[in-house]
Amino acid sequence: MATQIILPKLGFSMNEGMLAEWMVVDGGEAKAGEPLFALESDKSTQEVEAPVSGTLRIFKQPGETYEVGTILGEIE
Numbered sequence: 001m002a003t004q005i006i007l008p009k010l011g012f013s014m015n016e017g018m019l020a021e022w023m024v025v026d027g028g029e030a031k032a033g034e035p036l037f038a039l040e041s042d043k044s045t046q047e048v049e050a051p052v053s054g055t056l057r058i059f060k061q062p063g064e065t066y067e068v069g070t071i072l073g074e075i076e
Helices: none
Strands: 003-006 016-022 035-040 045-049 054-058 065-067 071-075
Touching: none
Parallel strands: none
Antiparallel strands: 003 071, 016 035, 016 065, 035 045, 054 071
């Protein structure tokens, strides 16, 4: 079963964030606990870790701003 990668809410007032970069390529192997993507908000840039290990499928491209809760990809 696939695990959805969702744009997280990093702060109380955060409603959206920019997907700065993927640190694992589409079709690449993500490892639980290792950086998966970088997320920029109004106040900071943070690396978000992979919740599980598996093959990454990217749905959303970097350089765009997305709402909190947007499905960015999945790990199978």
